[in-house]
């Protein structure tokens with residue numbers, strides 16, 4: 001019988017991890033236990049552009065409340081055309097369905113291809129997925145695309161639309177903290193140098209029900225905007241329980257990242273989320289991460305502050321060190337006062 005090698009070779013990598021260190025009794029139990037679906041707040045962004053002051057204020061309040069109570073919400077009427085989202089998905093599928101050697105060795109998307117979790121020290125830190133992690137500054141670079149030239153226009157349009165939406169949401173959240181947007185922008189520069197788009201693919205996984213597509217984590221940015229397909233698998237922590245997000249084809253998902261949690265002194269929540277692998281179906285998602293420049297100082301808007309001030313560069317470095325050394329991210333607790 002001819003053995004077809006899986007693309008990418010996730011099973012090989014998974015079995016290379018020392019399995020005796022798995023925290024099975026706690027984590028596996030936890031993986032099995034989640035609430036079926038919970039209604040994540042659904043916010044109609046039409047309110048933000050209303051001529052009516054009251055409607056605008058109501059929409060802003062809904063955004064701030066969801067960021068405080070959930071750290072996650074869905075948005076509709078977000079201004080990003082269905083056609084663009086569909087074109088992006090088609091190009092993403094073409095890219096991921098290329099051979100493993102093309103994805104990993106041909107310099108595609110700034111050589112940003114990654115799969116699994118090479119540094120995982122336990123199966124509990126292993127992600128059954130592959131991704132391209134593309135900085136905005138590289139998106140227009142022709143050299144990044146090789147034979148996938150039709151991806152370039154779509155990705156450029158997609159990133160610019162997402163950047164506009166992310167900045168609109170950030171503005172609402174800053175103003176809700178009683179801060180002036182100009183004061184925030186004077187300190188923080190969310191330019192193209194550190195923001196990125198992450199293209200994710202979660203191949204089907206028949207090994208076990210208990211494998212993560214993406215390990216539990218928080219995002220290291222101000223906020224993330226996610227476009228997912230209809231397969232499902234994303235779960236988030238709410239009141240100490242995992243709840244599954246029901247896919248909604250008209251909605252984008254927004255989540256608060258660590259930087260907004262620190263900036264708001266824990267008012268907005270950077271909530272842990274994970275993706276469960278699916279035994280039968282592959283899944284796709286695209287995430288846009290709003291980040292400041294590396295020298296931006298992240299400091300709380302309130303005293304006494306829970307976290308010490310840190311630059312985004314310092315934060316990224318710590319996340320990378322922990323991921324390399326421990327196989328997982330530790331995050332904001334490293335910066336508690």
Ligand SMILES: C=C1C[C@]23C[C@@]1(O)CC[C@H]2[C@@]12CC[C@H](O)[C@@](C)(C(=O)O1)[C@H]2[C@@H]3C(=O)O
Nearest residue numbers: 117198215217218219220319323327328329
């Ligand atoms: C394996 C990992 C990659 C990651 C850090 C982590 O230990 C777990 C979370 C991953 C993630 C997801 C959101 C962002 O893309 C990211 C930059 C982050 O802060 O956490 C990545 C990390 C990464 O790719 O380095």
Ligand SMILES: O=C(O)CCC(=O)C(=O)O
Nearest residue numbers: 198200228234275285287
């Ligand atoms: O694919 C998803 O649903 C989540 C992806 C994610 O959490 C990430 O890219 O940080």
Ligand SMILES: [Fe+2]
Nearest residue numbers: 217218219273
């Ligand atoms: Fe994430």
